[in-house]
Amino acid sequence: MNSTRKTKIFIATMMLIGIGTAGYAAFASHAPHTYLALGVLALAATTSRMKVKLPGINGNMSVNLPFLLTAAINLSAVEALVITCISTTVQCWPRKNANFNPQQMAFNLSMMAFASSSASLIFHSVSHSTTLGQSSPLGLVFATLALFLGQTAPVAGIVAVTEGRSAGSIWLNLAQLSFPYYIVGAGVTSMVQAMTSHLGWGLTLAVFPVMFVIHRSYRLYFSAMAESLRPEVLIRAAGAGA
Numbered sequence: 001m002n003s004t005r006k007t008k009i010f011i012a013t014m015m016l017i018g019i020g021t022a023g024y025a026a027f028a029s030h031a032p033h034t035y036l037a038l039g040v041l042a043l044a045a046t047t048s049r050m051k052v053k054l055p056g057i058n059g060n061m062s063v064n065l066p067f068l069l070t071a072a073i074n075l076s077a078v079e080a081l082v083i084t085c086i087s088t089t090v091q092c093w094p095r096k097n098a099n100f101n102p103q104q105m106a107f108n109l110s111m112m113a114f115a116s117s118s119a120s121l122i123f124h125s126v127s128h129s130t131t132l133g134q135s136s137p138l139g140l141v142f143a144t145l146a147l148f149l150g151q152t153a154p155v156a157g158i159v160a161v162t163e164g165r166s167a168g169s170i171w172l173n174l175a176q177l178s179f180p181y182y183i184v185g186a187g188v189t190s191m192v193q194a195m196t197s198h199l200g201w202g203l204t205l206a207v208f209p210v211m212f213v214i215h216r217s218y219r220l221y222f223s224a225m226a227e228s229l230r231p232e233v234l235i236r237a238a239g240a241g242a
Contacts, residue, residue: 014110014158025077028121033075068087068147072147073123081113084113122146123139123142
């Protein structure tokens, strides 16, 4: 089976998983929070275009994670799903003079629908457990892990299928690069949650400068890493150490 057919099968499978998980999340949804949802949507869509190129992997990382987590833990599953799909569409929409790739869009939407729905379902399940009580911190941890695995595992899988590489090694590399950001994202999400509970949802806008600083820091860090991995740089380094 050639790589093109494998890729199509993988994307179709991801679409079925995404639709199934999103459908169940919609069925198990909770009460709506219209104004908070609109505020989080604006922030998630805006920051979705603030992307960082991951070195050694054909992919990008967006800095809208805290707002997707905020949607998963503070809003209904339907609201979180809508916010995730809209911000993913904005993130993946091609820039000027770039070609639209429907397969890539379908895969990204399906992957993010699955990851967001899973995070929302797991958070609400943990937080409303009769044995654990209102365990929001623990729920946030599990929701972050669900979003992390729901995004990184499918990306590693599609890269492995299209490039003929080992999915395990790709995922490990991707996890090492992105996991610290998920920890930061969980921390920012916790801060947003505290601000929303005590000061009102409008002050979540104050988090935007924080995300801009994080975006700039990651871009500088990964740019320096990518520069150090260039063949000519490695050759010079080897020659200097000889």
